Amino acid sequence: xxxxxxxxxxxxxxxxxxxxxxxxxxxxxxxxxxxxxxxxxxxxxxxxxxxxxxxxxxxxxxxxxxxxxxxxxxxxxxxxxxxxxxxxxxxxxxxxxxxxxxxxxxxxxxxxxxxxxxxxxxxxxxxxxxxxxxxxxxxxxxxxxxxxxxxxxxxxxxxxxxxxxxxxxxxxxxxxxxxxxxxxxxxxxxxxxxxxxxxxxxxxxxxxxxxxxxxxxxxxxxxxxxxxxxxxxxxxxxxx
Numbered sequence: 077x078x079x080x081x082x083x084x085x086x087x088x089x090x091x092x093x094x095x096x097x098x099x100x101x102x103x104x105x106x107x108x109x110x111x112x113x114x115x116x117x118x119x120x121x122x123x124x125x126x127x128x129x130x131x132x133x134x135x136x137x138x139x140x141x142x143x144x145x146x147x148x149x150x151x152x153x154x155x156x157x158x159x160x161x162x163x164x165x166x167x168x169x170x171x172x173x174x175x176x177x178x179x180x181x182x183x184x185x186x187x188x189x190x191x192x193x194x195x196x197x198x199x200x201x202x203x204x205x206x207x208x209x210x211x212x213x214x215x216x217x218x219x220x221x222x223x224x225x226x227x228x229x230x231x232x233x234x235x236x237x238x239x240x241x242x243x244x245x246x247x248x249x250x251x252x253x254x255x256x257x258x259x260x261x262x263x264x265x266x267x268x269x270x271x272x273x274x275x276x277x278x279x280x281x282x283x284x285x286x287x288x289x290x291x292x293x294x295x296x297x298x299x300x301x302x303x304x305x306x307x308x309x310x311x312x313x314x315x316x
Contacts, residue, residue, distance in 0.1 A: 087165075088160065088161040088164040088165065089169060090160075090164055090169045090172050090173050090176075091156065091157070091160035091161050091164050091172075094156060094160070094176065094198075095153055095156060095157060095160075097141060098141055098143070098149060098152070098153060098156075098198060099149070099153070101117060101141050101142065102142075102143050102149050104117050105117050105118060105142065105143070117142060118142050118144075118196060120138075121134070121135060121138030121139060121141070121142055121196070122135065122138070122139050122142055122194050122195065122196040123135050123136070123139045123184050123187055123188060123194060123195045123196065123251075124194045125188050125192060125312075125316065126316070128188055128309075128313065129312075129313045129316040135184070136181055136184045136185060136188070136309060137177070137180065137181055137184070139180075139184055139195060139196040139197065139200070139251075140176075140177075140180030140183075140184070140197070140198045140200055140201045141198065142196040142197065143196065143197055143198070144196060144197065148197060149198075152197060152198045152199055152202055153198075155199075155202045155205075155206075156198065156202055156205070159202065159205045159206060159209060160172070160176075160205060162209075163175075163205055163208060163209055163212070166212060166268050166287075167208075167267065167268060168287075171266070171294060174262070174294075174298060175204060175205065175208055175259060175262055175263065175267075176201045176204065176205065177201070178204070178258050178259070178262050178298065178301045178302070178305075179200060179201045179202075179203065179204020179205065179207075179208075179255040179256075179258045179259040179262070180198065180200045180201035180204070180255060181258065181302075181305060182200070182204065182254045182255055182257060182258025182259075182261075182301065182305045183199075183200025183201065183203065183204070183251040183252065183253075183254040183255030183256075183258065184200055184251060184254070185254055185305045185306075185308050185309045185312070186250050186251065186253055186254025186255075186257070186305075186308075187200070187248050187250045187251035187254060188309065188312055189250075189308060189309075189311075189312045190250040191248055191250045191251070193248070195248035195251055197248070197251070199248075199251065199252055199255070200248075200251045200252065200254065200255035201255055201259075202255070203235070203238070203252045203253075203255035203256040203259065204255040204256060204258050204259025204260075204262075205259060206231060206234065206235055206256065206259070207235075207255075207256045207257070207259040207260035207263060208259045208260070208262070208263035208267060209227075209231055210227075210228055210231040210232065210235075210260075211260060211263035211264050211267055212263065212267055212268060213227045213228050213231070214228060215264075215267065215269060216268070216269065216270045219270050219285065235256065238252065239252060239253070254305075258301055258305060261297070261300065261301050261304070262297050262298070262300075262301050264297075265293065265296060265297035265300060265301075266289065266293055266294040266295075266296070266297025266298065267289065267297075268287040268289055269287065269288050269289045270285055270286070270287065270288070271285070271286065271287075271288035272284070272285055273286065
């Protein structure tokens with residue numbers, strides 16, 4: 077019987093919406109610099125440990141939508157475009173957005189804990205997408221054969237290169253690590269698990285290759301990531 081690959085989504089509206097949102101916010105940053113002489117969106121949203129400790133908890137989320145330069149947003153949006161479209165197709169729209177948000181949150185929490193410097197950028201979330209892509213190929217490697225091994229080697233190489241680049245001054249490597257860990261944990265517990273099931277149709281029966289992950293498992297993955305990094309954030313705030 078023929079095998080048909082069936083995923084939850086055929087297009088990538090969330091990826092394009094995130095691309096558009098980041099670009100619009102960056103244009104607002106540039107407009108603010110031109111009109112006011114300072115970057116108002118960044119002032120209101122970048123990760124500043126002392127302000128988070130004072131109760132501005134939104135700063136654990138908003139940095140993933142802010143950027144410091146055209147090169148900064150250019151690299152990040154290119155990575156989002158390349159990784160996000162395929163990953164959204166396998167994850168589905170809602171789960172992909174959850175992955176992106178949780179990864180960005182986890183990255184900013186780890187950055188708050190270990191880096192005293194203010195930071196901003198969507199790379200926290202994008203490192204989570206990179207980790208999730210690696211977990212997808214690892215957990216479903218029996219369906220991809222040699223392609224899975226090649227994809228995993230490529231993903232590990234990209235991650236290592238970017239972590240090494242992140243050792244340069246001015247780059248928040250702790251945020252990258254936190255986003256990577258958050259995405260890895262969510263993907264391991266709640267990412268797509270492919271399974272072959274027969275579909276019997278009178279005209280042409282076929283085998284369907286689709287996601288067998290249960291909704292309850294995805295909810296559990298969200299719960300684990302949220303609780304783990306929220307406790308870590310609360311501990312860091314309490315210490316301060």
